[in-house]
Amino acid sequence: MAVTLAAPPRLGHVEAASAEVSPGAALAAALHRPVCVLGLGLIGGSLLRAATDAGRDAWGASASSTTVEKARADGYDVADSVADAIARAAARDALVVVAVPMTALDDVLAVVAREAPQCRLTDVTSVKEPVAEAVARRAPATRFVGGHPMTGTEFSGWDAGSLQLFQEKVWVVATDDDIDLDVWVDVVALALACGSTVVPAASDEHDLAVARISHLPHLLAAVLASVGADGGELALALAAGSFTDGTRVAATRPELTAAMCEGNRTALLAGLDDALGRLGAARGSLASTGGLLSTLTAGHGARTDLDEARRHRREVRIDLAGAPADFLDAMRELGRTGGRIIGWTGDALDAVEAALEEE
Amino acid sequence: MAVTLAAPPRLGHVEAASAEVSPGAALAAALHRPVCVLGLGLIGGSLLRAATDAGRDAWGASASSTTVEKARADGYDVADSVADAIARAAARDALVVVAVPMTALDDVLAVVAREAPQCRLTDVTSVKEPVAEAVARRAPATRFVGGHPMTGTEFSGWDAGSLQLFQEKVWVVATDDDIDLDVWVDVVALALACGSTVVPAASDEHDLAVARISHLPHLLAAVLASVGADGGELALALAAGSFTDGTRVAATRPELTAAMCEGNRTALLAGLDDALGRLGAARGSLASTGGLLSTLTAGHGARTDLDEARRHRREVRIDLAGAPADFLDAMRELGRTGGRIIGWTGDALDAVEAALEEE
Numbered sequence: 001m002a003v004t005l006a007a008p009p010r011l012g013h014v015e016a017a018s019a020e021v022s023p024g025a026a027l028a029a030a031l032h033r034p035v036c037v038l039g040l041g042l043i044g045g046s047l048l049r050a051a052t053d054a055g056r057d058a059w060g061a062s063a064s065s066t067t068v069e070k071a072r073a074d075g076y077d078v079a080d081s082v083a084d085a086i087a088r089a090a091a092r093d094a095l096v097v098v099a100v101p102m103t104a105l106d107d108v109l110a111v112v113a114r115e116a117p118q119c120r121l122t123d124v125t126s127v128k129e130p131v132a133e134a135v136a137r138r139a140p141a142t143r144f145v146g147g148h149p150m151t152g153t154e155f156s157g158w159d160a161g162s163l164q165l166f167q168e169k170v171w172v173v174a175t176d177d178d179i180d181l182d183v184w185v186d187v188v189a190l191a192l193a194c195g196s197t198v199v200p201a202a203s204d205e206h207d208l209a210v211a212r213i214s215h216l217p218h219l220l221a222a223v224l225a226s227v228g229a230d231g232g233e234l235a236l237a238l239a240a241g242s243f244t245d246g247t248r249v250a251a252t253r254p255e256l257t258a259a260m261c262e263g264n265r266t267a268l269l270a271g272l273d274d275a276l277g278r279l280g281a282a283r284g285s286l287a288s289t290g291g292l293l294s295t296l297t298a299g300h301g302a303r304t305d306l307d308e309a310r311r312h313r314r315e316v317r318i319d320l321a322g323a324p325a326d327f328l329d330a331m332r333e334l335g336r337t338g339g340r341i342i343g344w345t346g347d348a349l350d351a352v353e354a355a356l357e358e359e
Numbered sequence: 360m361a362v363t364l365a366a367p368p369r370l371g372h373v374e375a376a377s378a379e380v381s382p383g384a385a386l387a388a389a390l391h392r393p394v395c396v397l398g399l400g401l402i403g404g405s406l407l408r409a410a411t412d413a414g415r416d417a418w419g420a421s422a423s424s425t426t427v428e429k430a431r432a433d434g435y436d437v438a439d440s441v442a443d444a445i446a447r448a449a450a451r452d453a454l455v456v457v458a459v460p461m462t463a464l465d466d467v468l469a470v471v472a473r474e475a476p477q478c479r480l481t482d483v484t485s486v487k488e489p490v491a492e493a494v495a496r497r498a499p500a501t502r503f504v505g506g507h508p509m510t511g512t513e514f515s516g517w518d519a520g521s522l523q524l525f526q527e528k529v530w531v532v533a534t535d536d537d538i539d540l541d542v543w544v545d546v547v548a549l550a551l552a553c554g555s556t557v558v559p560a561a562s563d564e565h566d567l568a569v570a571r572i573s574h575l576p577h578l579l580a581a582v583l584a585s586v587g588a589d590g591g592e593l594a595l596a597l598a599a600g601s602f603t604d605g606t607r608v609a610a611t612r613p614e615l616t617a618a619m620c621e622g623n624r625t626a627l628l629a630g631l632d633d634a635l636g637r638l639g640a641a642r643g644s645l646a647s648t649g650g651l652l653s654t655l656t657a658g659h660g661a662r663t664d665l666d667e668a669r670r671h672r673r674e675v676r677i678d679l680a681g682a683p684a685d686f687l688d689a690m691r692e693l694g695r696t697g698g699r700i701i702g703w704t705g706d707a708l709d710a711v712e713a714a715l716e717e718e
Contacts (some may be wrong), residue, residue: 094702149605150599170597199596209594212585219603219651220579222658223637227630228572229661233697235568236665237558238529240509245604250662254655262649270584278582283631290621292578296613299581302588302611306595307667338592 004345005188024351026182027344030189031352033120033330034058034094036085038108040067040078042152043124044099045161047194048076052192053163056093061085063104067158082111090116095186097147098123098131102259104232105131109138117141120183122190126210127264128174128203131345145183146174146203149196154251170340175331181324188341195305198341200331211267216275218257219268221250308339363704364547381561383710385541386703389548390711392479393417393453395444397467399426399437401511403458403485404520406553407435412522413552416451420444422463426517441470449475454545456506457482457490461618464490468497476500479542481549483508485569485619486560487533504542505533507569508555517572526554529699534559534690540683547700557700559690570626575614575634578627580609590702 034057037048044060048071051058059077061084062068071078079085089096100108100198105125112119125131128146135144151169153160171191173184188303191198195224201209225247228235249257261268282295334340393416396407403419407430410417418436420443430437438444448455455478459467464484471478480501482489482613485506494503510528512519530550532543550557558632560568584606587594608616619700641654693699 010492066414081491118647149575150597152600167598172597199593201403201593201597205593206597207595209590212590213594213598213602216586217583219638219641219654220600220605221662223634223641223653224576224579225658225661225665226637226654227575227633229664230633231568231571231630232695233668234558234560234564234666234695235572236566237694237697237699238509238531238560239566239572239665240528241511242608243572245607246379246576246579247662247665248604249601250655250658251666252659254652254659258650258652259657261651261655262397262645265645265649269642269646271590272638272645274589275582276638276642278585278640279578279631282582283628283635286621286624286631287628290624291617292620293613293617295578295585296581296609296616296620299584299606299609300611300613302584303580303606305588305625306598306606307610309592309595335596336591336593338596340596 004343005341005348012141022351022355023348024240024353024355025358027185027348028289028352028355029184030185031193032056033186033189034089034092035190036089036094036096037061037091038082038085038096038098038112039100040064040071040158040161041099041101041147042156042160043165044097045071046163046165047097047099047124047149047163049163050166050194051190052076054245056190056193057089057094059085062158064139067276070158082108083115086112086115086119093120095120095122095183095210096142097190098125101256102127102130102263103126103255108136109134110176113139118143119181120186121145122147122183125263126214126260128172128206132174132176132203132265139340142185143180145179145187147187147191148174148206149191149194150214151196154249156253156256163193166191169196170199171196172199172206172335174203174206175328175335176203177325177328178327180329192341192343199335199339200341201335202332205332205336207264208267208270211264211271214275215261215264215268215272218249218252219261219272220275221247222254222257225250238334363702364700381710381714382707383712383714384717386544386548386707387659387711387714389541389544390552391415392545392548393448393451394549395419395448395453395455396458397441397444397455397471398458398460399430399517399520400458400460401422401515401519402524403456404506405515405522405524406456406483406508408520408522409525409553410549411435411638415549415552416453418444418447421517429517435591441467441555442474444473445474447476452479454481454542454549454627455501456549457484460484460615461486461489461622462614464493465497468493471501472498477502479539479545480504481506481542481546484622486623487531487565487575489622491533491535491562492624500664502539502542503536504546506546507531507533507565508550508552508553509569509573510555511611513608515612515615523554525550526556529558530555531558531560531565531694533562533565534687534694535562536684536687539689540686550699551702558694558698559700560694561691564691566623567626567629570623570630571633574620574623574627575630577608577611578620578631579634580606581613581616584609 037060040062048060121144396419399421407419
């Protein structure tokens with residue numbers, strides 16, 4: 001199910017502003033919000049490229065001087081330091097995007113808390129609850145709405161980035177009850193501007209889901225690669241599509257995968273135990289009666305359902321009038337049932353245009 | 360390591376012929392050997408297309424009248440029955456290729472034994488020892504040399520086939536001590552003509568290897584697909600590259616995968632236990648100290664080694680003078696150390712040309 005989004009109910013009431021603004025003006029601000037990207041690896045570097053290309057005032061920062069040089073040489077706006085980038089974000093009311101690995105998160109949040117304690121903040125990290133907890137601990141006054149673009153490659157660093165990385169991908173936007181709806185709209189607008197569609201999800205539901213469809217696949221890929229290598233050079237010489245595809249993400253830097261998986265330990269253990277149970281049952285059946293058909297038929301059905309769901313996507317338009325709590329509920333239910341946001345309604349964009357003409 | 364192949368030592372001595380023929384004439388015969396394909400699914404259908412395209416006199420047969428009609432409509436030569444196709448192969452001294460699933464193997468071999476009891480026979484099935492045993496039981500007088508093109512897709516049937524399916528793929532040719540070397544050359548020549556390179560391997564070593572790099576990946580893909588589906592529609596909506604690639608082959612018809620895996624039970628159990636051991640260790644580590652780095656680093660190393668091996672392939676030319684036993688030993692050692700046959704030496708092809716001019 002795909003939906004276009006009208007301006008959500010509370011949009012137009014900006015907490016920090018002294019007066020109410022029109023919904024059109026508020027959405028216009030979200031659509032043109034400056035973007036500050038902290039960390040310029042595969043995801044952050046791609047985001048700086050995509051946001052710049054989408055016409056945003058966008059700048060980045062990296063702790064690595066080599067990365068800073070490369071990004072500048074490619075024509076992008078990179079601040080002299082992380083602190084400078086954040087200070088600029090505070091001055092321009094930008095959306096700050098944390099794009100560093102989990103291991104560097106606390107340090108970056110400390111600088112955010114110092115330079116822009118109340119800024120609009122999101123992230124592009126894999127797990128959502130641990131990041132939200134770190135933000136609550138380190139930068140509690142920021143207006144944080146987590147995000148997770150479901151994209152990537154097995155490569156890392158600025159050079160691996162691409163303008164296209166978010167095109168036609170899914171970008172999860174955390175839709176918890178305590179969020180700032182204006183920043184939620186900022187994050188949705190950025191995701192759509194980069195070419196993604198948006199799946200709204202509660203942080204805990206997101207973490208359970210990605211354990212199964214992202215973290216477990218990375219772990220299985222690593223194990224499969226090792227089992228293949230145990231078969232020696234003949235086995236590797238015979239490796240074709242099933243092995244190559246099944247081990248592709250094992251080429252990701254293991255430190256990044258480890259940080260991602262370990263940061264979602266409880267959810268991953270549940271998914272892993274599900275996998276171990278199914279594999280154990282298959283092993284028992286293969287060793288005794290020899291039958292793998294029930295395991296394989298279940299997997300076949302699951303995979304065909306996925307393909308079907310991807311082919312048959314209905315587009316509907318949801319009426320979002322109502323209280324903010326209803327809106328967040330409706331958004332989570334949309335995500336839970338496989339739906340996604342694909343753009344703004346014509347009405348919302350008309351209001352933006354009217355607001356811009358009034359200026 | 361890639362090698363070009365001179366005419367192997369015994370080539371030129373054709374058992375069935377009344378007199379010795381020149382090595383050039385024998386290789387010429389192999390390079391122009393008619394091909395009879397039994398079964399026109401994904402692999403057999405692709406083989407009929409590729410062999411025809413390579414200029415071979417090639418015909419096929421299928422038990423399905425729908426398939427026969429489709430293949431004929433696409434312009435291919437299809438016999439009226441499996442028995443007719445095999446009788447024609449006997450008359451033309453063709454290489455018969457069995458391209459039916461394991462479950463239909465015994466029935467087809469019975470017809471082969473009746474219509475062409477001493478024919479040149481190969482197969483394109485996944486496991487080599489069980490097929491060799493079935494041939495020894497059902498069609499013991501045939502000159503059988505097993506084969507296994509390491510290619511395929513998750514689709515099946517004539518419509519899924521393609522002329523290109525074998526291009527730049529690896530084709531294993533069984534290189535056991537008791538084989539007929541002339542037929543071994545026929546199979547190698549067919550694989551090369553279809554655009555593949557050849558890895559020579561003993562049947563048992565092949566079966567151990569494919570359990571790890573083909574059968575286990577299929578089983579893991581099925582389990583992963585089920586674990587993902589257990590996460591509900593939200594999880595499937597978030598599924599990106601790692602899940603899509605990791606479950607791709609779960610879309611294969613489960614009956615085909617089951618027949619393939621169950622036919623290689625002992626070897627698959629060994630590979631599966633290796634995987635279960637590694638996954639169990641990872642689970643224990645994640646649940647206690649939380650560390651997945653050793654599992655992920657091992658997998659990363661194995662996967663990078665695979666990529667390296669694919670990039671850095673040296674081409675050498677092996678001197679194959681010597682007794683047939685030495686030749687087979689040298690071929691198996693080539694495969695065991697990651698080498699493959701990529702073509703014929705210039706000398707061998709010169710001899711073919713000279714022989715053809717003499718005719």
